[in-house]
Structure formats: C-alpha cells, structure tokens
Amino acid sequence: MSATLLALRGVETCYGNIIALRGVDIDVNEGEIVALIGANGAGKSTLMMTISGDPRARRGSITFAGRDITKTPTHEIARLGIAQSPEGRRIFARMSVLENLQMGAAVCGSGHFVEDVERMFAIFPRLKERAQQRGGTLSGGEQQMLAIARALMSRPRLLMLDEPSLGLAPLIVKLIFDVIADLNKTQGLTVFLVEQNAHHALRLAHRAYVLVNGAVAMQGAGRELLERPEIRAAYLEGGQ
Amino acid sequence: MGNFLQQLINGVTLGSIYGLIAIGYTMVFGIIGMVNFAHGDVFMLSAFIALIFYLALTQMFGVLSLPLAFILVLLGAMVFTGLWNWAIERVAYRPLRGSFRLAPLISAIGMSIFLSNFVQVVQGPRNKPTPPLFTDLIKVEVGGYDVTLSYKQIMIVSVTALLLAGFWFLVQKTSLGRAQRACEQDRKMAALLGVDVNRTISMTFVIGAMLAAVAGTLYMVYYGVVNFADGAAPGLKAFTAAVFGGIGSLQGAVIGGLIIGLVEVFFSAYFSSDYKDVAPYAILIVTLIFMPSGLLGRPEVEKV
Numbered sequence: 001m002s003a004t005l006l007a008l009r010g011v012e013t014c015y016g017n018i019i020a021l022r023g024v025d026i027d028v029n030e031g032e033i034v035a036l037i038g039a040n041g042a043g044k045s046t047l048m049m050t051i052s053g054d055p056r057a058r059r060g061s062i063t064f065a066g067r068d069i070t071k072t073p074t075h076e077i078a079r080l081g082i083a084q085s086p087e088g089r090r091i092f093a094r095m096s097v098l099e100n101l102q103m104g105a106a107v108c109g110s111g112h113f114v115e116d117v118e119r120m121f122a123i124f125p126r127l128k129e130r131a132q133q134r135g136g137t138l139s140g141g142e143q144q145m146l147a148i149a150r151a152l153m154s155r156p157r158l159l160m161l162d163e164p165s166l167g168l169a170p171l172i173v174k175l176i177f178d179v180i181a182d183l184n185k186t187q188g189l190t191v192f193l194v195e196q197n198a199h200h201a202l203r204l205a206h207r208a209y210v211l212v213n214g215a216v217a218m219q220g221a222g223r224e225l226l227e228r229p230e231i232r233a234a235y236l237e238g239g240q
Numbered sequence: 241m242g243n244f245l246q247q248l249i250n251g252v253t254l255g256s257i258y259g260l261i262a263i264g265y266t267m268v269f270g271i272i273g274m275v276n277f278a279h280g281d282v283f284m285l286s287a288f289i290a291l292i293f294y295l296a297l298t299q300m301f302g303v304l305s306l307p308l309a310f311i312l313v314l315l316g317a318m319v320f321t322g323l324w325n326w327a328i329e330r331v332a333y334r335p336l337r338g339s340f341r342l343a344p345l346i347s348a349i350g351m352s353i354f355l356s357n358f359v360q361v362v363q364g365p366r367n368k369p370t371p372p373l374f375t376d377l378i379k380v381e382v383g384g385y386d387v388t389l390s391y392k393q394i395m396i397v398s399v400t401a402l403l404l405a406g407f408w409f410l411v412q413k414t415s416l417g418r419a420q421r422a423c424e425q426d427r428k429m430a431a432l433l434g435v436d437v438n439r440t441i442s443m444t445f446v447i448g449a450m451l452a453a454v455a456g457t458l459y460m461v462y463y464g465v466v467n468f469a470d471g472a473a474p475g476l477k478a479f480t481a482a483v484f485g486g487i488g489s490l491q492g493a494v495i496g497g498l499i500i501g502l503v504e505v506f507f508s509a510y511f512s513s514d515y516k517d518v519a520p521y522a523i524l525i526v527t528l529i530f531m532p533s534g535l536l537g538r539p540e541v542e543k544v
Contacts, residue, residue: 054430078434089428092422103422106415154434218319 001035002030005158005190006051006082013043013050020046022214023060028158033184033191035222035236037198043214044194047085050164052084053077065157072129079107083156085147086162088206093136097127100135100146104153112155120149141172148176151212153240158190159183163195173197177204198235202226210235242385247509249348253393253462255501256400260455261478262493263407264448270424270488271444272337277348278328280475281355282449286321286456287358291335291370294460296370306373310461319455325449334438351432352471358488360468367465375463377519396458403454404494411449411490420444424488430470473517477504480524486537495535499523 005027013021016143020043022159028034038044050057053074062070069077078084092100101120105113121128124145131140138146144164149160161180164171177200183189195201202208205222210231218225251489261283266278288387293316297303301314332351336343374391381387411417422430427437459474477500485496500520507517527534 043400052411054431074431074434074436075436078432084432086429086432090426090432092425092429094425099418102415102418103430103433103435107420150433224344 002032004028004063005030006064006192007063008051011047011050011057011062012059013046013055014058015055017047020214021050021057024211024214024216026209026216028190030190030194031184031188033180033193033205033209034224035193035195035201035208036233037195037201037208038210038211039062039235040106040196042127044077044211045162046190046214047192047211048084048086048160051077051160052082068130070226074124078154081154081157082160083151083154083158084160085151085162085164089143089147091135091138091143091146091150093134097135097138097146098131098208100126100150101153104150104221107154115155116155120152124149141168144172144176145167148179156189158192160192160196163196165195165200173200180204197232199226202231242382242387243509245382246385247505249387249389249393251502251505252498253501254399254505255498257455257459257462258474258478258481258495259494260400260451260458261474261498262367262481262497263490264452265479265482266485266487266490266493267420267444267448269482271420271423271441272344273341274332274333274344274348275479276333276448277345278332278351278355279448279452280478281352281359282321282325282453282470283326283456283459283475283478284466284468284471285324285355285359285448286317286445286453286462287470288368288456288468289320289453290314290317290457290460291368291466293320294370304484309338310373310395312456314457317457318450321449321456322446323447323451325452329445334441354469355531356468363468365468367467370460370464370466372464386510393460394461399454399458403451407447407451408490418444474529477517480520484520484524484527484534486534488538489534489536492534492536 004027008024008026011021011104012019022097024047027037036047045053049055053069053072057070060070061068064080064082067080069080083094092103095103098117102113105116126142127145127149130142134145143162148161148164164176180193181189185193187227191203193205194205202222202225208220208222208225210218210225215232218231261279264279265276268274268279275316291449293313294309297309297312303309326463328351332347333344336347374395376391378389380389411420419435420443422433422435423437423440431437476538478497481496481500482493484500485492485494503519503523507519
C-alpha cells in the first residue's frame with residue numbers, strides 16, 4: 001500500500017448552528033482515485049471545501065503529505081499542491097479561456113506555462129478552439145473541461161473534483177471520466193472525486209466512501225460498493 | 241470656435257484629474273463592493289505630500305531642474321500615499337470584512353473625517369500656496385479668440401495618458417492584474433487557485449492611492465494651492481464620474497471623469513459658473529434614470 005497523501009480525522013464542519021459534517025474519517029493514498037458519493041445535502045461539497053479550508057473544520061484534523069493543514073489559509077493549501085475544481089465550476093466568466101488557465105498556473109509561476117497549456121489543449125482540444133473566448137460564453141461541458149484543466153495547470157499532487165458530470169451530456173461525461181482515469185494511470189495523479197453519478201464514479205474509483213447526513217456510512221473498493229444491494233437501491237436504481 | 245476649443249482643453253485637463261481619482265473608487269468597489277468615501281481625502285492628502293516633497297527637494301536638497309524635481313515629487317507622493325492607503329485598509333476596512341455591508345462604509349466616512357481633520361491640525365486650515373510651476377503658455381489665435389494652452393495642461397494630460405497606459409498594462413497583462421480581476425469576479429475561487437486575496441485587496445488600495453497621488457500632484461500644480469478641505473468636492477465629483485461611467489468598470493471611470501470634467505467646464509463657460517457644480521450631478525441623475533448601471537457598467541445579474 002502506498003503512502004497516505006490526505007487524511008481526515010474526526011472532521012466536523014458547521015454553518016452557524018447547522019452541523020454539516022459529523023466526525024468524518026477519510027484517507028486518500030498516493031496514486032489512488034477515491035470517490036465520495038452521497039445524496040443531495042449529504043455534505044459532499046462541504047467536505048471538499050473544508051479540505052481547502054473554506055469553511056474551516058471546527059473539530060478534527062486534516063493532514064496533507066504529513067503536514068497538518070487544518071488551520072492553513074486556503075491560498076496556502078492550494079500552494080501545497082491541492083487543486084480543486086469546485087461545485088458549480090466557478091469559471092471566471094469575464095476572463096478568456098487562456099486567462100483562466102493562467103489563473104490555474106498562478107501557484108507554480110510561469111516556468112512551464114506554455115508546455116502545460118499545450119498539454120491541456122492536447123487533452124481537451126475543444127479548449128484550444130475557444131482559447132480567446134470569454135469563459136462565460138462556453139457551454140456547460142466546455143466549462144467543466146476548463147475547470148478541470150485550470151485545476152491541472154498547477155501540477156497538483158491531489159486533484160479534487162466536485163461533480164464533474166453534473167448537467168453534462170453522457171458523451172462528455174464519458175470523455176471527462178476517461179481523462180481522469182488516463183491521468184491517474186499514466187501520471188499517477190491522485191484524485192479525490194465527489195459524485196452524485198454513483199455508477200460512473202464507483203466504476204472509476206479504486207476506493208469509495210458513502211456520505212449520509214454528514215457522516216461516512218460505508219466505505220470499500222469501488223467495484224465492491226457497486227455490487228452492494230443497499231448502494232444499488234439508494235444511489236443507482238433509486239431514481240429509475 | 242476659439243472659446244469652444246479653449247473650454248475643450250480646460251475640460252480635458254480637469255477630466256483627467258477626475259478620471260485618475262475615479263479609478264480608485266471603481267477598483268475598490270469592484271473588488272470588495274465598498275464605496276471608499278475616504279478616497280477623496282486620500283487624494284487631498286497626496287497633494288499635501290506632494291507639496292512637502294516639492295519644498296523639501298527644492299529648498300533643502302537644492303534640486304534645480306524642474307522636470308527632475310517634478311518626477312521625484314510624483315514618485316514620492318505615489319509611494320507615501322500608497323503606504324497611507326495600505327495602512328488605512330489594514331486599520332479601518334480589513335477588520336470589518338465579513339461583517340454587514342454598511343460597516344466598512346461607515347468606517348470609510350470616519351476615515352474621511354479623520355484625514356481632513358488630521359491635515360487641518362498638522363498643516364493648518366489656511367490655503368497653502370504652491371510655487372508656480374510650468375508657467376509657460378502657448379497662444380494660438382483661432383477666429384479672433386486667443387486660445388491658450390499651458391505647459392501645465394500639456395503635462396497633466398500627457399502624464400495621465402502615460403499612467404493610464406501603464407495601468408491598463410498592469411491590469412490586463414500582469415499576474416497581479418489577473419489576480420485582481422479574478423478576485424473581483426470570485427474571491428473564493430481565486431483563493432482556491434492559490435491567490436492571496438487579502439494581499440490582492442491591499443494592492444488594489446495601494447494602486448488606487450497611487451493614481452490618486454498622481455491626481456493630487458497634478459491638482460497642486462494646476463491650481464497652485466492646496467487646502468485640507470480639497471478632498472470633498474473633487475472626491476465627490478470623481479465618485480460621480482465612477483458611477484456615471486459604470487462603477488466597477490475601469491474604462492467607465494476614465495470616460496466618466498472626462499465627461500464630468502467637460503460638462504463642468506462647458507457649463508461654467510456658457511451658462512453660469514455659480515451653478516457649475518449642478519451640471520455634472522444633473523447629468524448623473526438623468527443618466528442613471530435611463531441607464532441604472534452607468535455607461536459601461538454591467539447590470540447586476542446574479543450568476544447561475
């Protein structure tokens with residue numbers, strides 16, 4: 001087993017008086033794809049943002065690469081090598097695609113900017129066609145590609161993706177999941193993925209956690225969870 | 241025709257000064273959504289800093305070359321006013337970030353009162369005359385009317401143009417400018433990408449103050465007199481210019497400044513100089529009725 005890259009222990013997060021996370025323990029190992037699935041409002045996005053320090057965990061600890069980041073400011077967490085493509089993509093609408101990518105590279109300086117942009121354009125050729133266009137004019141799928149590419153521009157040690165499949169056509173979802181799998185396989189990129197689309201996520205992930213009402217209800221290998229009847233009932237067949 | 245040309249020259253000169261101040265309002269509003277009511281007084285303070293620098297350079301250090309002295313004064317005023325505004329943001333606005341929206345506004349009004357009173361106490365309430373600088377004139381007769389173009393005016397307009405070009409480059413092409421625009425659009429996302437949001441906001445205040453310092457220096461040279469109360473009227477007019485051009489828009493601030501300057505000058509030349517202050521505000525009101533977000537402003541639409 002490879003080294004633990006990210007470890008959450010007893011993490012509790014609140015919004016005012018509302019408790020969003022109740023003592024979450026999660027490990028993400030180097031080179032793994034870990035998925036976090038759960039229903040709307042289970043606290044998935046809150047968990048992701050808590051790792052980035054916004055909002056802050058009220059209790060518990062978050063360790064990244066052996067360093068306690070529970071109280072580290074958000075921008076410094078990013079500089080340590082955690083890149084996030086957050087809920088809602090948050091593309092800078094009044095900046096061009098290229099400028100959005102430049103913002104992604106803000107952390108690591110401009111040393112290998114040109115090379116990295118070429119790499120992103122190779123992964124997502126659509127972005128190349130749109131390079132000078134404003135972020136706000138892109139379609140949903142293109143914005144998602146841009147959000148992932150922007151996160152990758154910082155050459156992160158841990159890539160966190162919040163619902164990369166949300167609202168996208170099946171073909172684009174497949175493209176994006178293929179890209180994630182490929183980056184993991186060829187470059188050993190560690191990925192922590194939040195998904196409502198449990199089917200896709202569990203097939204992609206090495207391991208997965210199920211979050212219910214702000215607490216981890218189940219965990220296991222992705223494929224194994226996929227077979228469990230309670231998961232099938234709650235997250236896979238429930239809507240059908 | 242000659243008179244028109246003369247007023248055009250005067251209006252553009254005045255408008256340049258308003259435009260430089262207006263950028264400070266619009267930048268701060270863009271990045272933290274706050275109207276910095278102390279900005280006019282920061283402008284006034286910078287004029288005093290410029291005067292002190294000028295006197296120190298020429299009297300104490302014996303700098304004789306006027307262009308050299310002027311450039312040093314400009315730089316000194318920019319640095320010191322930048323430091324002042326940096327400190328003001330740290331003391332009066334940053335602790336209130338995250339509190340309710342009106343709190344920093346009240347704090348800014350307090351800071352405005354503090355600054356004008358502070359200058360009044362330490363520099364005295366009387367007008368401070370400044371030595372006449374760049375007094376040469378160019379006279380051209382147009383249609384039986386002597387149009388004068390002073391070296392001052394040439395200098396004011398060209399310094400402004402040069403600075404705006406540099407400023408545009410800073411905002412559009414440098415990583416600081418990009419970080420600023422990113423914070424303006426989505427501070428949370430900017431932080432997720434490793435941008436130090438607090439530092440970026442501080443830099444915005446420093447840059448706004450530096451442009452105000454240039455305006456303050458030019459104002460001192462143009463009118464030849466500075467007073468502790470000088471922050472109020474130009475400050476309010478520059479704020480009007482920023483709203484008129486569309487608050488949050490940098491081009492809008494410059495265009496708004498020029499228009500307000502021109503309207504003021506033309507109104508006093510052709511109608512009545514007693515009512516010259518009424519004209520810009522009247523135009524502002526009419527514009528806002530038909531274009532609530534100003535000339536170049538974005539309508540307030542919530543992101544989906």
